[in-house]
Amino acid sequence: MARQGSPAKAARRITLTTMLSPALLVVAAVMGFPLAYALVRSFERRGSFVGLQNYSMLLSDPTIQTVIARTALFVAVCATIELLLGLSYALLLNREFPGRGIVRTLYLVPLLVPPVIAALNWSFLLNPQFGAVNQLLRYVLPPAWIPLWLADPTWAMVAVIIVTVWRNTPFVMILILAGLQSIGREMYEAAFIDGASRIQALRYVTLPSLRKVILVALMLRVIDLFRVFDTIFVMTQGGPGGATDILSTRIYKMAFWEAQTGPAAALSYIALIITLMLLVPLLFLSRGRTD
Amino acid sequence: MLRSPAASKRWAIQRVVESILFYLAVGIGLFLSIFPVFWLILTSFRPMVDIFRFRPQWIPQTLNLDNYAAVFRSIALGDYLRNTLVVSLSVTIVCLLIGSLAGYALARFRFRGSNLTQSIFLVARMLPYITALVPLFLIVAALRLLDTYFALIAIHVAFKLPITIWLMQAYISTIPIELEEAAKLDGCSVFQVLTRITGPLIVPGFAGAGIIAFLFTWNDLLIALVIATTRRTQPMAVGLTNFFLEHGIDWGPMSAAAVIMLLPALAFAFFAQRYLIQGLTAGGMKG
Numbered sequence: 172m173a174r175q176g177s178p179a180k181a182a183r184r185i186t187l188t189t190m191l192s193p194a195l196l197v198v199a200a201v202m203g204f205p206l207a208y209a210l211v212r213s214f215e216r217r218g219s220f221v222g223l224q225n226y227s228m229l230l231s232d233p234t235i236q237t238v239i240a241r242t243a244l245f246v247a248v249c250a251t252i253e254l255l256l257g258l259s260y261a262l263l264l265n266r267e268f269p270g271r272g273i274v275r276t277l278y279l280v281p282l283l284v285p286p287v288i289a290a291l292n293w294s295f296l297l298n299p300q301f302g303a304v305n306q307l308l309r310y311v312l313p314p315a316w317i318p319l320w321l322a323d324p325t326w327a328m329v330a331v332i333i334v335t336v337w338r339n340t341p342f343v344m345i346l347i348l349a350g351l352q353s354i355g356r357e358m359y360e361a362a363f364i365d366g367a368s369r370i371q372a373l374r375y376v377t378l379p380s381l382r383k384v385i386l387v388a389l390m391l392r393v394i395d396l397f398r399v400f401d402t403i404f405v406m407t408q409g410g411p412g413g414a415t416d417i418l419s420t421r422i423y424k425m426a427f428w429e430a431q432t433g434p435a436a437a438l439s440y441i442a443l444i445i446t447l448m449l450l451v452p453l454l455f456l457s458r459g460r461t462d
Numbered sequence: 463m464l465r466s467p468a469a470s471k472r473w474a475i476q477r478v479v480e481s482i483l484f485y486l487a488v489g490i491g492l493f494l495s496i497f498p499v500f501w502l503i504l505t506s507f508r509p510m511v512d513i514f515r516f517r518p519q520w521i522p523q524t525l526n527l528d529n530y531a532a533v534f535r536s537i538a539l540g541d542y543l544r545n546t547l548v549v550s551l552s553v554t555i556v557c558l559l560i561g562s563l564a565g566y567a568l569a570r571f572r573f574r575g576s577n578l579t580q581s582i583f584l585v586a587r588m589l590p591y592i593t594a595l596v597p598l599f600l601i602v603a604a605l606r607l608l609d610t611y612f613a614l615i616a617i618h619v620a621f622k623l624p625i626t627i628w629l630m631q632a633y634i635s636t637i638p639i640e641l642e643e644a645a646k647l648d649g650c651s652v653f654q655v656l657t658r659i660t661g662p663l664i665v666p667g668f669a670g671a672g673i674i675a676f677l678f679t680w681n682d683l684l685i686a687l688v689i690a691t692t693r694r695t696q697p698m699a700v701g702l703t704n705f706f707l708e709h710g711i712d713w714g715p716m717s718a719a720a721v722i723m724l725l726p727a728l729a730f731a732f733f734a735q736r737y738l739i740q741g742l743t744a745g746g747m748k749g
Contacts, residue, residue, distance in 0.1 A: 194564035201620030209597035285681035439593035
């Protein structure tokens with residue numbers, strides 16, 4: 172911007188303030204203030220100050236340790252499958268074929284389904300007796316191998332992962348498709364002239380060019396997976412026997428079912444710190460190299 | 463390139479096999495993507511006896527609207543739909559108003575504290591919702607604002623504002639600043655520039671950000687579960703979840719209710735697919 176006189180500067184300041192203050196005020200009032208309040212509450216139990224006791228109690232509680240480990244596992248497994256599947260979908264649909272437009276739209280459908288509906292619907296689909304999934308599986312698997320899904324601790328976790336992956340893969344797909352479209356045709360032509368096979372072109376041209384998009388997709392998915400709530404709450408409420416409890420559902424139940432606001436506030440701060448720790452390296456990676 | 467007849471035949475076979483595999487893969491992906499939704503819609507038109515069969519009836523013999531009639535009798539669907547619409551539309555409008563102003567300021571001005579401001583919005587965007595919701599519940603309860611549209615809208619706006627600002631900032635950055643400078647030279651004030659030049663140009667950006675704010679609010683369960691305690695303000699998502707947790711086995715009416723919540727979102731998103739994709743990718747790309 173060109174140097175301006177001081178009246179112009181004052182006008183600029185007024186404009187800036189008018190434009191930014193509503194947003195900053197809302198964020199300060201509805202996020203900043205509650206977070207500060209939660210920090211205070213996290214040092215309290217039943218109204219009296221207990222210092223870091225809530226934190227130490229939570230971190231030494233084996234149930235909470237399991238919940239944190241399970242959350243990490245859930246985020247890691249979902250993010251990995253979503254990325255691999257999203258990448259495969261994007262590579263498939265990046266090829267020209269008749270009807271590609273409509274097929275791309277149909278691949279997006281899961282993303283348009285509200286998470287609550289996805290969870291309800293998959294609870295029906297995965298019903299051990301009458302659900303379509305087991306009805307299909309019965310054609311190919313012996314009866315002893317048919318999972319009980321939500322009634323079985325291990326399969327319940329698999330089920331919530333399936334639903335989360337199902338709903339969010341299209342998001343990764345459209346990010347990667349956008350990334351694929353920005354790779355110049357001449358890059359491939361050069362590779363093929365040099366005698367590269369298609370696999371080599373994928374390995375040495377496509378994937379390196381997608382590096383940034385993949386990192387961004389990973390980052391956005393990790394942020395979002397960390398706060399998944401609807402799917403698990405509707406499908407299992409963390410059950411059976413706590414087998415699908417992750418941080419968000421655990422905090423919700425502590426705060427709103429067990430009325431333990433102090434410990435719940437402390438646990439939500441632990442969740443916040445974990446999110447930030449995960450994201451700093453990812454932000455760093457996705458910023459690096461391109462600047 | 464010259465090939466021997468045998469080699470070119472082998473090449474042709476390879477191409478056929480390859481395209482069969484390709485279409486097979488596309489078909490599997492398509493099945494996985496749409497079968498669950500297709501099955502939900504089909505179930506909503508089926509009588510109870512056909513839904514609960516151990517040996518499935520893949521091709522339906524009877525379809526009717528009984529489930530839809532039942533759901534209107536057993537759930538206060540009208541209330542839930544009204545609440546969902548009121549909250550989603552208000553959130554979209556407020557987010558676009560506040561968010562586009564902030565997005566514009568961040569895209570166009572370099573100022574002291576601009577990095578700090580951006581970081582604040584970035585952290586706000588990453589926040590696990592539940593971290594803010596536990597204290598928000600206590601504050602909203604203390605202010606006696608539980609179960610009000612105001613509290614729901616304010617919280618939704620704060621949670622969706624960071625992404626709206628991000629999207630608007632990304633979109634505005636793509637519009638050449640020269641257009642605005644030319645208008646300024648012709649004597650337009652900053653707000654005239656905004657309403658006459660930039661405004662019309664960023665309509666697609668508005669559409670993308672607006673759809674995302676609308677759909678995220680329409681889809682939300684968590685905020686409503688905490689703040690909307692009665693039917694006065696509860697949205698579809700809460701109504702359905704409660705109904706499901708109480709009478710989980712009533713699949714027919716449940717499916718009908720789910721379809722009623724699903725269809726507007728689906729239709730809306732199809733209708734504005736271009737803007738939705740643009741919004742989602744812009745939000746990702748500018749990371």
